[in-house]
Amino acid sequence: MPELDAGSNLILIIDDSVDTIRLLSSMLKDQGKILFATNGETGIRLAQMQQPTLILLDVEMAGMNGYEVCAALKTDPTTQDCAVIIVTANTGMEHEIAALEAGAVDFITKPFNPPVVRARVQTHLRLQQHTAMMRQLANRDGLTGLYNRRYLDEVLSLEFERHRRQQLPLALAIIDVDHFKAYNDHYGHPQGDVCLQSVATAISTVARRPGERVARYGGEEFAVILPHTDAAGAERYGRWLCQLVRDLQIPHQSSATAPTVTISVGLAAVVPPVEGSAQQLIAAADQALYLAKTAGRNRAIVNNWP
Numbered sequence: 357m358p359e360l361d362a363g364s365n366l367i368l369i370i371d372d373s374v375d376t377i378r379l380l381s382s383m384l385k386d387q388g389k390i391l392f393a394t395n396g397e398t399g400i401r402l403a404q405m406q407q408p409t410l411i412l413l414d415v416e417m418a419g420m421n422g423y424e425v426c427a428a429l430k431t432d433p434t435t436q437d438c439a440v441i442i443v444t445a446n447t448g449m450e451h452e453i454a455a456l457e458a459g460a461v462d463f464i465t466k467p468f469n470p471p472v473v474r475a476r477v478q479t480h481l482r483l484q485q486h487t488a489m490m491r492q493l494a495n496r497d498g499l500t501g502l503y504n505r506r507y508l509d510e511v512l513s514l515e516f517e518r519h520r521r522q523q524l525p526l527a528l529a530i531i532d533v534d535h536f537k538a539y540n541d542h543y544g545h546p547q548g549d550v551c552l553q554s555v556a557t558a559i560s561t562v563a564r565r566p567g568e569r570v571a572r573y574g575g576e577e578f579a580v581i582l583p584h585t586d587a588a589g590a591e592r593y594g595r596w597l598c599q600l601v602r603d604l605q606i607p608h609q610s611s612a613t614a615p616t617v618t619i620s621v622g623l624a625a626v627v628p629p630v631e632g633s634a635q636q637l638i639a640a641a642d643q644a645l646y647l648a649k650t651a652g653r654n655r656a657i658v659n660n661w662p
């Protein structure tokens with residue numbers, strides 16, 4: 357079996373007993389970096405910020421119980437990929453089923469049998485590492501290393517649902533390199549690839565907040581999901597992106613817009629309504645992109661929700 361790369365593992369223990377946290381930490385200290393929270397709400401916030409590899413989650417806690425915490429983690433796109441092992445003193449089939457139904461991958465009972473705890477945790481850490489590697493390959497665009505369109509569509513649907521539940525604004529930016537056919541014709545396709553890579557890197561440097569995801573959406577098109585962003589924030593973001601690409605100063609002698617490479621950005625923002633869909637958000641951002649192109653390119657335009 358391949359060696360476990362413990363250095364990259366982050367294990368979050370959510371348990372209201374400090375003694376249990378101490379005990380589990382001492383059993384697992386050589387399997388990864390340990391974080392802990394003493395209630396469900398703090399545990400969820402920590403998981404959203406740190407995205408641990410594995411979460412050991414106590415069932416019986418004041419406030420949210422472990423099953424509720426697990427269900428919340430599994431419906432949040434920022435934490436849904438963390439493996440959750442439920443920890444409980446309750447033995448019996450119905451508890452095991454409840455844990456698996458809430459989205460947990462395994463179940464550990466108290467009192468702990470240290471070799472069993474270590475073996476189970478190690479197995480799931482190893483599985484997580486393999487899954488992460490496969491996911492990385494399946495979700496990425498080969499040329500730029502950004503997420504691909506399939507992944508972005510998937511995440512956008514989940515984010516749309518999450519923002520609808522929370523009644524928070526969600527924005528989407530669609531970015532298109534201006535006169536890119538002319539760029540290829542003038543500088544050649546391989547140089548065109550280099551240009552796309554530079555633009556991709558520039559765009560990804562501005563996506564740093566949790567949940568922001570950047571994808572290559574088509575040939576010379578990119579998209580960014582902007583959680584918790586309203587129309588005013590989206591417009592600022594779009595203008596910032598345009599400036600960032602202008603600042604790259606990539607020569608583009610055959611552009612009718614500017615002597616350097618520029619982008620047009622279409623944005624749409626909405627607090628998702630009950631009857632709305634992620635597809636409508638894409639259509640609204642696409643429409644804004646069309647407006648940005650026809651208004652002269654090298655600019656960002658925000659569309660109103662249809």
Ligand SMILES: Nc1nc2c(ncn2[C@@H]2O[C@H](COP(=O)(O)OP(=O)(O)OP(=O)(O)O)[C@@H](O)[C@H]2O)c(=O)[nH]1
Nearest residue numbers: 532533534535536537538540545546548549575576
């Ligand atoms: N080098 C390179 N070019 C690509 C790639 N994918 C798509 N393209 C090119 O991107 C160009 C897109 O051209 P158009 O859709 O006509 O758009 P445009 O020339 O940018 O014009 P506007 O968008 O209206 O400013 C085409 O020439 C494609 O061949 C790629 O991976 N590498």
